Amino acid sequence: MPITREEAFTEAASKILDTNSFVRAVLSGRRRNMTVDFERIDIRLVEIKGVLHLQLMQNDGRATTTKNLLPSMVEVDQLLNSGYANIMVESTDEAYSIRVTKSGDAQVHTEKRQSEQNLSHDKKKERLLDSNDPFLREVGIADAKGVIKPSRQDKYKQVEEFLRLLSPALNAAIEAGQIHKPTKENPLRITDLGCGHAYLTFAAHQFLINSGIPVVVTGIDVRPDSRDRNNKIAEKLGITKTINFKAEEISKTTAETADIAIALHACDTATDDAIAWAVNGGSKLLLIAPCCHHDIQKQIDAAPEPWGAITKFGLMKERLGDLLTDSLRAQLLRLVGYRVEVIEFVGGEHTPRNLMIRAVKTDAKPEQIDIDRYCEITAQWGVKPALEKKLSTLNIR
Numbered sequence: 001m002p003i004t005r006e007e008a009f010t011e012a013a014s015k016i017l018d019t020n021s022f023v024r025a026v027l028s029g030r031r032r033n034m035t036v037d038f039e040r041i042d043i044r045l046v047e048i049k050g051v052l053h054l055q056l057m058q059n060d061g062r063a064t065t066t067k068n069l070l071p072s073m074v075e076v077d078q079l080l081n082s083g084y085a086n087i088m089v090e091s092t093d094e095a096y097s098i099r100v101t102k103s104g105d106a107q108v109h110t111e112k113r114q115s116e117q118n119l120s121h122d123k124k125k126e127r128l129l130d131s132n133d134p135f136l137r138e139v140g141i142a143d144a145k146g147v148i149k150p151s152r153q154d155k156y157k158q159v160e161e162f163l164r165l166l167s168p169a170l171n172a173a174i175e176a177g178q179i180h181k182p183t184k185e186n187p188l189r190i191t192d193l194g195c196g197h198a199y200l201t202f203a204a205h206q207f208l209i210n211s212g213i214p215v216v217v218t219g220i221d222v223r224p225d226s227r228d229r230n231n232k233i234a235e236k237l238g239i240t241k242t243i244n245f246k247a248e249e250i251s252k253t254t255a256e257t258a259d260i261a262i263a264l265h266a267c268d269t270a271t272d273d274a275i276a277w278a279v280n281g282g283s284k285l286l287l288i289a290p291c292c293h294h295d296i297q298k299q300i301d302a303a304p305e306p307w308g309a310i311t312k313f314g315l316m317k318e319r320l321g322d323l324l325t326d327s328l329r330a331q332l333l334r335l336v337g338y339r340v341e342v343i344e345f346v347g348g349e350h351t352p353r354n355l356m357i358r359a360v361k362t363d364a365k366p367e368q369i370d371i372d373r374y375c376e377i378t379a380q381w382g383v384k385p386a387l388e389k390k391l392s393t394l395n396i397r
């Protein structure tokens, strides 16, 4: 029998507050026309000095803040009503999921399954990549003993943190029906654009396969030596059926479209090629960490006043050029029907290029204010971003 949203929330709240059986809950996604303070909230039951608490881990896309509160101090009803579209409550004998549709109705699903309560308080950050995984040795990140090489620590960290953001974004997209549930017959398709030595490409493949997600991964890089090296590693690992590499320019690639496009530090306008390839092919999820930016830098002759006060300093002009480039990329994605976030995917100590553009295809019609903003910024600065010319569905001028 269908139940109302209020009834579904009441049921979910009582499951969260049942300390005999509650295991964890996840609140994610945003309801139509609502804003939320955090991208995702994880709730679990923990025991601190013999007293049960609800631990709230609130992630704003950049960082997670953790609070441990007595259950009576948590406004669970208010939390459930605060604008999240997907709510999952796991108890010891079932998982209770609510999806709030665009019209505000609640679709409820209950799945019988056994889970255990783990009340330990200090949850160590779980490693996503086992340093003993042979792929890390083959790509040169780990040594023969499975120890991460000191010179490769930063790359390892970048890749792992990249995956940490891929995983919830993929789950949310599957839950929201934006990406199909991957099966052996219809696996998830991921393409890594500008893959270089394919640290991220192999990592995404291994991580998803280990998580039981059927996937086919393609790595594209213009360099034939990268393709040959990476295909040899795939052969050695016996995974050529599910990972392959091409030596092609991104803008001319013969690769089929992908559900998810990823790019880690594809140089300059290769990042624009990557975004354009993904958008023009209808990719549902894009995780793009840009690299150096020259395109807009080169186009900025005279800054519109009063910005000359900033661009007269070379360093500031460069940083402002980077910001403009990525802001305009994000804006363009919005204009072609993607929901966009710009986040730091890893600490700045591991790479100064630590910004990520994460975009989910929603096909939402762009708001006029977003079109106006884009047109005014580009007109004021006298720039035409490389990406603008590459997006086949863009219709703003």
Ligand SMILES: C[S@@+](CC[C@H](N)C(=O)[O-])C[C@H]1O[C@@H](n2cnc3c(N)ncnc32)[C@H](O)[C@@H]1O
Residues within 6 Å of the ligand: 193, 194, 195, 196, 197, 198, 199, 200, 220, 221, 222, 223, 226, 248, 249, 250, 251, 263, 264, 265, 266, 267, 270, 273, 291
């Ligand atoms: C800085 S490396 C990053 C490699 C890898 N993603 C990583 O993070 O380790 C950039 C890579 O992009 C490739 N690349 C640059 N422009 C390209 C283009 N237009 N098409 C394909 N690959 C390109 C380069 O050959 C290089 O391997």
